[in-house]
Amino acid sequence: MSSKLHQDLYVGVIVIGVSIFLFIKTFGLIEEAARYPQGLLVLFTLFGIFIILKGIKKTKLLREGEELKYDGDEAPLNIKLLKSPLITLAIVVVYVWLLSFIGFFPATILFMASYLGYMQVKSWKAYVFTIVGLNLFIYLVFVMQLNVQLPAGIFFE
Incomplete structure (x- = not known):
């Protein structure tokens, strides 16, 4: 059994971390001016969560010994x-x-x-x-x- 984590977990955590950091930075903006970037950052956070969920599935496959197939531009x-x-x-x-x-x-x-x-x-x-x-x-x-x-x-x- 491998303890290796799939790269999508790291990418998802980074996306969520950067989104939260930038969301906090928007608190210094005027309320009306902050709405659009805050909405985008919430969307990015959701994408980060989806990436993590896919990464969890891929990590389970890796730990079971299955080889992952990469499509298109995706690569390790x-x-x-x-x-x-x-x-x-x-x-x-x-x-x-x-x-x-x-x-x-x-x-x-x-x-x-x-x-x-x-x-x-x-x-x-x-x-x-x-x-x-x-x-x-x-x-x-x-x-x-x-x-x-x-x-x-x-x-x-």
């Missing part, structure tokens, strides 16, 4: 499978950290250039059109039309 988690999402998460964390220091537009330029580089985009035209197009779109829609104040950073204070 391993470090090779998690490498790309973790690198992407690291790039996003650095981007969020840079926002307060150098401002939205310089941080976005660095983020897009580094992410396109990580995704092995070779065309310099793709870099230019993507970076310029995204920043121009955000500037015209959010700054000019909607008057959203984006982080200025040290360059635009």
Whole structure:
């Protein structure tokens, strides 16, 4: 008898934990503004519960010695499978950290250039059109039309 737990149990617990953490963070918002994210987080918690229930069934099958069949894109988690999402998460964390220091537009330029580089985009035209197009779109829609104040950073204070 194996004491191995199926990966879905870990994933479900993480989903529920993150949902509860973010739900608590919504208490600082205005009541009307908090309703939508709270509703989504309750939904995510329910999905986490469903994942855990499926994980319990799969764990029972594993402990009985049955081999699980994985369909489609589903596969057992391993470090090779998690490498790309973790690198992407690291790039996003650095981007969020840079926002307060150098401002939205310089941080976005660095983020897009580094992410396109990580995704092995070779065309310099793709870099230019993507970076310029995204920043121009955000500037015209959010700054000019909607008057959203984006982080200025040290360059635009």
